[in-house]
Amino acid sequence: MDKLKQEITKLAREIGINKVGFTTRERLADAPPSGDLTYVLPGAESAISLAVALDKQAIRDFLSKKDQMAHTRDHRASYMKVIKAGMAIEKLLQEMGYEAKALWPNYEYRKGQPFLAMVPPLSHRYVAVAAGIGWLGWSGNVLTPEYGATVSLLSVVTSAELEPDKPMEQRDTCDKCRLCAASCPGYFISAKEETAVNVAGNAYKHNKKAHNARCEVSCGxxxxxxxxESKWSTWSYKVLDLPEPGNDEKFMRVVQEYAREPDNRLLRILLDAENLSLPPLESAGPFMDRMLFTCGNCMLVCWPDLEERKENHRLLTTSGRVVRGEQGPVVVKQG
Ligand code: SF4
Ligand code: SF4
Structure with missing residues (x-):
């Protein structure tokens, strides 16, 4: 490994990053447009992918509706950790005379796209796959051999020419259990329909996702x-009665009708997510502190071991529903 890569890896590890990988503009040439490094940095040659694992016990307590906040705090902390490492790597590279840019781990979208297309400036997933962090599972999430999909990702783009790591050999760790699809309240992830995507010389097949707003609305x-009538819910007590997959036009009409209701301020904010104004990365802390996680189920259930995944899904779907109580959300089991 060359000296600069070693230095970057050491810095990331000291901050608590679990996985570090490197890739290049060239390696990502076959990826979809959101894998284009030059969109965020015209002189980009390479990218560094960082991954932080989420806490498993907090995930189980979240899925089983015992505790929303332990996972929320852990998820926020994982984002802050990749941001801290991303900024430190950006500074290191800039001090050496290279251009470098660390991106937000989430919440940032390209402007001037069709309504709610929600294209990120750069797909951390494609970068992570090209950098050998993991591979794309049926959900479209990055599956790592150690942590499944339960990681927070961030990419740093740079003009430095760094030797790429080998993309992982495609392994059959995604066994197509479809528990990600079965855990999605928004019918965003199809259990049956598939689509193909190339990244760094590998051909992946994952589900044919529905309109991005289906995730935006439910995950948000x-x-x-x-x-x-559902017997289980996420940590949100809100009910939108979304149409089943296959009719995204109807879905958008239904969502926009709901957005007109005075009570649905959150939905109005989510439908305007592409215009969200983000603070500079160094001021991400107060922004992140306001994030309350209610879903993320597709990644949270996806652990490497099938029996554990089944257990995660069981915990989610047998732990009842969150409803609006007088003092705030309460969990009720439905018979
Ligand atoms: S939940 Fe199952 S099907 Fe979905 S990505 Fe994970 S392993 Fe693959
Ligand atoms: S985060 Fe939630 S709503 Fe979004 S795709 Fe995953 S399971 Fe579905």
């Missing part, structure tokens, strides 16, 4: 159930 907390 404006909907917690598949339908009004």
């Amino acid at each position: 907390g404006a909907n917690g159930v598949r339908n009004r």
Whole structure:
């Protein structure tokens, strides 16, 4: 490994990053447009991918609706950790005379795209896959051999020419259990339909996702159930009665009708997510402190071991529903 890569890896490890990988503009040439490093840095040659694992016990307590906040705090902390490492690597590279840019781990989208296309400036997933951190599972999330999909990712783009790591050999760790699809309240992840994507010389097949707003609305907390009768929910007590997959036009009409209701301020904010104004990365702390996680189920259930994944799904779907109580959200089991 060359000296600069060693230095970057050491710095990231000291901050608590679990996995570090390197890739190049060239390696990402076959990826979809959001894998283009030059969109964020015209002179980009390489990218560094950082991954931090989430706490497993906090995930189980979250899925089983015992405790929302332990995972929320852990997830926020994981974002802050990749941000801290990203900024430190950016500074190191800039001090050496290279251009470098650390990106937000989430919440940032390209401007001037169709309504709610939600294209990130750079896909951390494609960068991570090209950098050998993991491979794309059926959910479209990055699956690592050690932590499954339960990682927070961030990329740093640079003009430095760094030797790329080998993308992981495609292994059959995603066994197509479809528990990610079965855990999604928004019908965003299809259990049946698939689509193909190339990244760094490998061909992946993952689910054919529905309209991005289906995840945005449910993961953002404006909907917690598949339908009004659902026996389980996310940590959101909101009910939008979303149409089932296959009719995204109807879905958008339904969502926009709900957004008109005075009570649905959160939904209005989410539908305007592409115009969210983010602070500079160095001021991310107060922004992150306001984040309350209600879903993320597709990644949280996806652990490497199938039996553990089944248990995660069981915990999610047998732990009842969150409803609005007088003092705030309460969990109720439905018979
Ligand atoms: S939950 Fe199952 S199907 Fe979905 S990505 Fe994980 S291993 Fe693959
Ligand atoms: S985060 Fe939640 S709503 Fe979004 S795709 Fe995953 S399971 Fe579905």
